[in-house]
Amino acid sequence: MPDAAFAAWRARVEVALDLALPDPATSPERLYAAMRHGVLNGGKRMRPLLVFATGTAFDADEAALDDAAVAVELIHCYSLVHDDLPAMDDDVLRRGQPTVHVAFDEATAILAGDALQALAFQALADAPLAADRRVGMLAELARAAGVAGMCGGQALDIDATGKWGQSGLSQEKGHSDPTFLLADLERLHALKTGALLRASVRLGVIAAGADAASRDALDRYADALGLAFQIRDDLLDVEGDAATLGKTAGKDAAQDKATFPALLGIDASRARLASLADTMQQALSTLDVDTTALAALARLVVERDR
Template sequence: MLTQALQAYSQRHDQFFGQQFQPVSTSQRLAQAMQYSALNGGKRIRPFLVYASGELLGAQLSDLDPCAVAVECVHAYSLIHDDLPAMDNDALRRGKPTCHIAFDEATAILAGDALQTMAFELLSQHTFAQVPVERQLAMIRSLATASGLAGMCGGQALDIEATNRAISITELEQIHHHKTGALITAAVELGVLAAPQSTADDLRVLRDWSHAIGLAFQVQDDILDETGDTQTLGKQQGSDAALAKATYPALLGLEQAIAKRDALHEKALHALSQLPYNTDIFVEFTHYIVTRDR
């Protein structure tokens, strides 16, 4: 069920995203760089979270389309900028040359900037069928907060500041709560906000679940950076260690990092048990997060 849902939602996301470039009235090269980065493979985890959370609570797919693309635009822009020489200086992303390698640094910076602004253009200009203007504003606020100083950008800054410095496990969790977890939670929030009958309890429980899977996702990423291989990962294995980045295996040891991941897995499942809906696909997705190999 999960595989089919991921494929269906991914195809829907890609189709809606592609429609935003017809026609291109300015730089065709910039549009190509944006599409190259946003459609360059990937698991589409954040769009899945938007669609699955929204559909669980009765949202219309047409109302979820701009939300799914908006959150993935922010994610794609962050990856473009993370890969730049000034940041991680990565040459591979999802097994293909990174944006600044495939194009050039200036185009990559502009592609990231344009994807970020596209996210908020989509949320602000879309005519929603079931979403009142107050919730539409809440969507914009949710994604903006998760993207900026209080979220992803702040987490990336903390990550950079922690390089070549001994930090505690609490500090590491703070980094990843913002750098990775904030956008995952925002994806869930966008789906819930698109569902007119959703309640505060629905939002609270799904936030708890998203916090757990967001951290579990990062722990598994750290484990894979140590135990995976470059071909499977689609990026250079051991790149975190090469950059002297703080990771869960580095701080806890591999065995305890795996235990940490498994505890977060259980925490996520406990959160789901509080929802009075069929959450089978969420349970399956939770398992996928901690067992994936890339």
């Protein structure tokens, strides 16, 4: 069931994204083409899948979830466009294609990211839902995308880059306890990566009107999933290759990035990933709904090869 559902949801969100994006044949053509290049390029669509998997578990109609799925993916894509810029990660490959600033230029990439962010909130504001649910979803996505989420995590990542190595962040801060370092790293990625993944789950929850106890369990699931996603990403950067990943491999080590393998090592990172998989399973086991799709997404995050 999950594979068929995922294929259908991916196809559904591709159509919705195409419809939400502006026509590249209209002016300003270059900006519109750059926006589409940054979105319609074969992403995993993990965040829309989480919206659909959560919402439908609580009997929400797929049509009521379309705008939330589009919105969260547009925020994710905007973040990738900006993350790839020379001032950030300076990457030339994304999802197997030239990054937006390479395919177009830096100024256009900045504008494309800005426009995608604005379009995400427009999509939610226009969603066919009750006003209180739309407002709740707008607030959730804004928190996840801003200083309390993705942007704040990116700032912490920039601060940590180049300071990891043998001396580590702990010496600079006057600490030598590796637990403190792990807490720092987990907070960084809970904001940078985890916040938007948790928001994806919460958007589905809000659209469906799930009860408070279910929301708490899904928060535990989403928090573990966000951390697992990042640990797997870090491991893939060490173990993967550019052809499989669709992006440059080995850049974390080359840039002295704060990563789980750099701090814990490969084996301990894998053990932490397994522990997070157990946490997700336990959280889902407390829910009195069909969590088959959510459990499958947890496995996908832990086992993915790109």
